[in-house]
Amino acid sequence: MTTKTFDAVACSSVNSAWGALTMEVLARLGVETVVVSPGSRSTPLTIAAARNAKLEAISVLDERSAAFFALGLAKRTRKPVALVCTSGSAAANYYPAVIEASMSGTPLIVLTADRPPELRDCSSGQTIDQFKLFGDYVRAFYEIALPETSTEMLAYLRQTLLHAVNRSLGDNPGPVQLNFPFRDPLAPVEGESFISESALEAAATVTTRPCELVAVGANFDAVAVERLSSHQHGLIVVGSHNPRDGDESFADAVTMLSQKLGWPVFCDVLNPLRGHAFENPALVAHYDAFLRDTSAVEALKPTAVLQIGALPTSKVLRQWLGDLDAVSFLLSDRPVNTDPLHRVATCMHGSAHTLAEHVPHQRVDPDWTAQWMEVENKTAYRLNAKLEQTSELFEGKAAWLMSNHLPVGTSVFIASSMSVRYAEFFWCAGNRACSVFANRGANGIDGTLGTALGVAHRGRPAVLLTGDLAFLHDSNALMLKQQLKGSLTIVLINNNGGGIFEHLPVASMSETFEDYFATPQSVDIATLCSAHSIEHELVEDWETLTDRIALLPSEGIRVLELRTDRKADRELLAELWRSYR
Numbered sequence: 001m002t003t004k005t006f007d008a009v010a011c012s013s014v015n016s017a018w019g020a021l022t023m024e025v026l027a028r029l030g031v032e033t034v035v036v037s038p039g040s041r042s043t044p045l046t047i048a049a050a051r052n053a054k055l056e057a058i059s060v061l062d063e064r065s066a067a068f069f070a071l072g073l074a075k076r077t078r079k080p081v082a083l084v085c086t087s088g089s090a091a092a093n094y095y096p097a098v099i100e101a102s103m104s105g106t107p108l109i110v111l112t113a114d115r116p117p118e119l120r121d122c123s124s125g126q127t128i129d130q131f132k133l134f135g136d137y138v139r140a141f142y143e144i145a146l147p148e149t150s151t152e153m154l155a156y157l158r159q160t161l162l163h164a165v166n167r168s169l170g171d172n173p174g175p176v177q178l179n180f181p182f183r184d185p186l187a188p189v190e191g192e193s194f195i196s197e198s199a200l201e202a203a204a205t206v207t208t209r210p211c212e213l214v215a216v217g218a219n220f221d222a223v224a225v226e227r228l229s230s231h232q233h234g235l236i237v238v239g240s241h242n243p244r245d246g247d248e249s250f251a252d253a254v255t256m257l258s259q260k261l262g263w264p265v266f267c268d269v270l271n272p273l274r275g276h277a278f279e280n281p282a283l284v285a286h287y288d289a290f291l292r293d294t295s296a297v298e299a300l301k302p303t304a305v306l307q308i309g310a311l312p313t314s315k316v317l318r319q320w321l322g323d324l325d326a327v328s329f330l331l332s333d334r335p336v337n338t339d340p341l342h343r344v345a346t347c348m349h350g351s352a353h354t355l356a357e358h359v360p361h362q363r364v365d366p367d368w369t370a371q372w373m374e375v376e377n378k379t380a381y382r383l384n385a386k387l388e389q390t391s392e393l394f395e396g397k398a399a400w401l402m403s404n405h406l407p408v409g410t411s412v413f414i415a416s417s418m419s420v421r422y423a424e425f426f427w428c429a430g431n432r433a434c435s436v437f438a439n440r441g442a443n444g445i446d447g448t449l450g451t452a453l454g455v456a457h458r459g460r461p462a463v464l465l466t467g468d469l470a471f472l473h474d475s476n477a478l479m480l481k482q483q484l485k486g487s488l489t490i491v492l493i494n495n496n497g498g499g500i501f502e503h504l505p506v507a508s509m510s511e512t513f514e515d516y517f518a519t520p521q522s523v524d525i526a527t528l529c530s531a532h533s534i535e536h537e538l539v540e541d542w543e544t545l546t547d548r549i550a551l552l553p554s555e556g557i558r559v560l561e562l563r564t565d566r567k568a569d570r571e572l573l574a575e576l577w578r579s580y581r
Helices: 002-028 043-051 063-077 088-104 152-170 197-203 222-229 247-261 271-281 294-300 314-322 352-358 367-390 395-405 418-426 446-454 468-472 475-482 499-503 511-520 523-529 542-550 566-578
Strands: 031-036 054-059 081-085 106-116 139-142 174-183 234-238 264-268 302-306 325-333 346-348 411-414 433-435 461-465 485-494 536-538 556-563
Touching: 002 043, 002 152, 002 197, 031 043, 031 063, 031 325, 043 054, 043 081, 063 081, 063 088, 063 106, 063 433, 063 446, 063 475, 081 088, 088 174, 088 446, 106 152, 139 152, 139 271, 152 174, 152 197, 222 247, 222 325, 222 346, 234 247, 247 264, 247 271, 247 302, 247 352, 264 271, 264 499, 271 433, 294 367, 302 314, 367 395, 395 461, 395 485, 395 542, 395 566, 411 418, 411 446, 418 461, 418 499, 418 536, 433 446, 446 461, 446 475, 446 485, 461 468, 461 499, 468 475, 468 485, 475 523, 475 556, 485 542, 499 511, 499 566, 523 556, 542 556
Parallel strands: 031 054, 031 081, 081 106, 106 174, 139 174, 234 264, 234 302, 302 325, 325 346, 411 433, 411 461, 461 485, 485 556, 536 556
Antiparallel strands: none
16 A cells, blocks of 8 residues: 555656656747646646746636647747646547647647556547647647656656647747657645656756747749749739738738839738738739739739639639639648649748849839739729618618728738638728738638637737627637637627528529528527627617727727628629629
């Protein structure tokens, strides 16, 4: 009995030492936040996170919400956020957020607790195969050794953590998984000194700089830069992009490229450019409207296209680009294929700022940009006039009002499906410097609310633009209200179903459409909010919405619900687009 008690204390101590060193090293590497979910096997990691004064430890019941919250925070800060969960299916709930983090290049440190090897493959409870659970969606996987407190093993753990953080921040940033097996007992013994301060200090010594995204080196062939620079009649196309070097620096770099080349810039709402429009007088934001009648730009066919990051959302733009007989250049700060059109293209790996420095000043054709801006300005005038006169609650007008009335510097998260499309259609170019985020890596609606809350956490007051299905799909994230340090205003377009399906051919299948595609949920949003003690307001006119978004609260969650008719929304949008054909 005495031997067993001694062994239990020793095992508890070594587990606690392992957890303490893990959290101390992560803190020294610059990780600031650890999002944990309750569970037994992860006890050594959870307690260590909670006890480390350098870390903000946030407890979130639902692992799926926890992962998306961490994702949103990492998207905004561009720093890795750590996740901790217990063994078994808990880690599987991280999968959707891990996929989005991988595809969007967002750093996450995923710490999954596990049973020791002798309890695997033997019907032990709460045990699944966690080895490389996330497949190729993580930048690296580390099966951590069973805890030991020898100098050599503590050094091993420190260096493994250092390499994991570096992999999450490398030239292709993204999530990493570290799988931690622990033997019982898991909880520390009260009064037991599991590792001395001097030993912890020595074992946690790191010499690397904390949590900085790796600067992207130039991989620009001189001949490719020369070919790019040789075209007077080109276009710069920028889609979804969360730049490593910050919004203003990215906007400055694209402006420099535009001015040196003499090319206009087609910019999606999901990058910083529309919020810094006054810096670049050659921004084109309304391409989805005027490209519906390509005769308007028949005389303006470019000979070259420089695509930065992913393509914009617009199918109209993608079709037009695919039909062009133009030389294509693909610039990405990650080693990924960004061209679903499969054009004959030159790939260029590096940052927009580095390319702008490499491109020499060219002899430009001033008429080229002037003609594009004439089309853009006429289109913007017509659209603005139409939306200004629209008194009915049309979903598309919400994005337009937000672009004109949100406070300067607001963080905005936009849900997938119709929310992001309406934002691309109608979000005005201006100088409000809003940082815009979205889960457009995998383009799913899962985790919408959780990610938006992560964006809002400890940041400026934030706004989420979402439809009812994306909101309800992630309503568990409302439980994060107590953990949120900051403010999130949710502009909820409630059209009782999936509005995006109204625009697809399946909408004509009357016998199956409502139940299997539109899938109306008929949830009383006010009652749902009340259950979570969250402020709710039913907004019934545009004046009220304008007032509510022009001044954002400093803390808490509030929901501004606008009820629209999705079939009427479809008809109004179709009517608007018909005027461009």
